[in-house]
Amino acid sequence: MSSSRRSKKKKEEVPKPRLKEKVTEVLDLPKEVILDIPKLTMIGNNNLVIENYKGVIEYDTEKIRLNTGIGIIKIGGKGLVIKEITSEDIMVHGKIENLEFCT
Amino acid sequence: MILKLWNYFRGYVIITIEGYFLEKFINICIHRQIYLWDIKRHGSRKMTLKISIKGFKLLRPIALKTKCRVRISKRVGLPFIKSRYKKRKTFLVGAVACVVLFYVMTSFIWSIEVVGNEKINTDFILDKLSESGIKQGVLKYKIDTKKVVNDLMLKIDKLGWVGVSIKGTKLKVQVDERIMPPKLVEKDKPCDIVAKKDGIIKSVISKAGFDLVKPGDTVVEGQILVTGKVPGKDETSGVTLLHAISTVKARTWYEGVSPVITKPTVKERTGNKISKYALVLFGKRINLSWGNVSYSNYDKIEVKKVLSFGEDLVLPFEFIDDIYYETQEVVRELSDKEAEDIAAGKAYDIAKENIPEEAEIIKKDVKILNNDDGTKSVKVIIECIEDIGISKEIGGDN
Numbered sequence: 001m002s003s004s005r006r007s008k009k010k011k012e013e014v015p016k017p018r019l020k021e022k023v024t025e026v027l028d029l030p031k032e033v034i035l036d037i038p039k040l041t042m043i044g045n046n047n048l049v050i051e052n053y054k055g056v057i058e059y060d061t062e063k064i065r066l067n068t069g070i071g072i073i074k075i076g077g078k079g080l081v082i083k084e085i086t087s088e089d090i091m092v093h094g095k096i097e098n099l100e101f102c103t
Numbered sequence: 104m105i106l107k108l109w110n111y112f113r114g115y116v117i118i119t120i121e122g123y124f125l126e127k128f129i130n131i132c133i134h135r136q137i138y139l140w141d142i143k144r145h146g147s148r149k150m151t152l153k154i155s156i157k158g159f160k161l162l163r164p165i166a167l168k169t170k171c172r173v174r175i176s177k178r179v180g181l182p183f184i185k186s187r188y189k190k191r192k193t194f195l196v197g198a199v200a201c202v203v204l205f206y207v208m209t210s211f212i213w214s215i216e217v218v219g220n221e222k223i224n225t226d227f228i229l230d231k232l233s234e235s236g237i238k239q240g241v242l243k244y245k246i247d248t249k250k251v252v253n254d255l256m257l258k259i260d261k262l263g264w265v266g267v268s269i270k271g272t273k274l275k276v277q278v279d280e281r282i283m284p285p286k287l288v289e290k291d292k293p294c295d296i297v298a299k300k301d302g303i304i305k306s307v308i309s310k311a312g313f314d315l316v317k318p319g320d321t322v323v324e325g326q327i328l329v330t331g332k333v334p335g336k337d338e339t340s341g342v343t344l345l346h347a348i349s350t351v352k353a354r355t356w357y358e359g360v361s362p363v364i365t366k367p368t369v370k371e372r373t374g375n376k377i378s379k380y381a382l383v384l385f386g387k388r389i390n391l392s393w394g395n396v397s398y399s400n401y402d403k404i405e406v407k408k409v410l411s412f413g414e415d416l417v418l419p420f421e422f423i424d425d426i427y428y429e430t431q432e433v434v435r436e437l438s439d440k441e442a443e444d445i446a447a448g449k450a451y452d453i454a455k456e457n458i459p460e461e462a463e464i465i466k467k468d469v470k471i472l473n474n475d476d477g478t479k480s481v482k483v484i485i486e487c488i489e490d491i492g493i494s495k496e497i498g499g500d501n
Contacts, residue, residue: 083142
């Protein structure tokens with residue numbers, strides 16, 4: 001009984017994200033869309049596509065900082081070029097040396 | 104690759120942006136649904152990017168807001184090329200007209216070539232072609248080559264084979280003349296072998312029939328050489344009728360006579376000439392030179408130049424240059440030997456005209472005759488060996 005009660009309490013504490021997560025898991029929905037999480041696709045070290053980003057904070061040939069749902073993503077490298085950019089996704093070309101998640 | 108092509112068709116501009124808030128600029132662009140690509144940073148306050156024409160038009164307020172300076176460095180794509188040629192409308196019209204005209208001009212037949220005929224006149228074939236609707240200026244898509252071939256075969260029975268092909272603006276008619284088979288008497292009908300010309304028999308080789316002549320006999324035209332009427336072994340048995348088969352070779356003679364002319368008159372060019380030019384457009388002749396030719400005697404030489412692309416794409420434009428050479432008659436003095444040689448040559452040609460192809464020439468004789476009136480002439484006699492036998496039906500008229 002007590003355990004069930006405790007679980008109820010837990011549910012009340014953080015009900016919304018858990019439910020959302022469960023629903024997406026059950027229905028097999030793309031997490032990045034529902035949960036506002038970026039999806040990173042990398043081909044080798046010179047092609048990176050980030051879907052579901054929020055905006056460009058900083059852009060330079062050696063450093064790109066992007067705002068996303070889970071915080072700031074920092075891309076470091078050389079000769080970085082934004083090959084394509086739309087409101088949903090950004091494609092970065094160039095020699096990517098490091099990726100950093102600043103949450 | 105396809106995306107690049109698509110962008111090229113839609114047209115885009117490469118712009119350089121200068122300012123301090125370049126990231127802000129990008130973010131605003133994205134927010135307003137302006138598509139950007141190939142963003143490259145040059146230094147801290149400069150970048151180049153590609154943007155569609157539509158997007159570029161919306162850029163002005165953003166540039167003002169972020170205090171950036173926007174400069175176009177290159178215009179790429181079809182719309183810009185189009186607008187460039189919009190100003191030169193006549194050029195465009197001319198280019199289109201040229202293509203259309205070329206297409207129209209090359210969809211007609213402008214020249215007809217007849218190949219392979221030896222005995223049949225080319226004009227005769229062309230005449231028959233035009234009867235079935237094939238002449239200069241006919242739309243080439245309308246021509247059914249199979250029908251033309253059939254028509255031609257039916258109309259000219261001397262043809263053994265006809266091929267019609269259309270190449271470019273040229274219609275090529277290839278013909279093969281049929282060698283007419285000699286009129287033969289049917290195998291099962293009795294016949295004789297008769298002489299088709301005079302001669303002296305050299306050999307008689309009979310497969311069937313009864314020989315009436317032997318080598319050394321002189322025969323005249325129409326004489327029966329080998330008969331199909333074979334008498335029985337004795338008087339009482341009747342006559343058997345056969346289809347005579349025999350090769351009768353005989354010596355025959357052909358002769359030609361030509362007078363010896365020691366002082367012939369020869370046409371000679373004086374060196375004066377007049378050129379007359381004419382254009383032929385679509386089969387119609389337009390003279391470019393006027394006036395008559397003042398020479399009383401002249402040779403006319405026609406030089407024709409046809410406008411064509413390569414060998415097959417002939418266009419209906421011809422340029423004709425008629426050259427008139429003034430001539431005068433000059434009496435030339437020839438030695439007896441020269442005059443006789445020329446006369447002998449002519450006589451030989453006359454004699455040879457009648458010799459059938461399959462005859463074998465074995466002897467040539469040249470004789471110089473002194474005529475009664477003091478002139479001379481040359482007589483050439485050619486001796487041949489040939490098959491003189493021809494089948495003739497017994498009881499028939501021919």
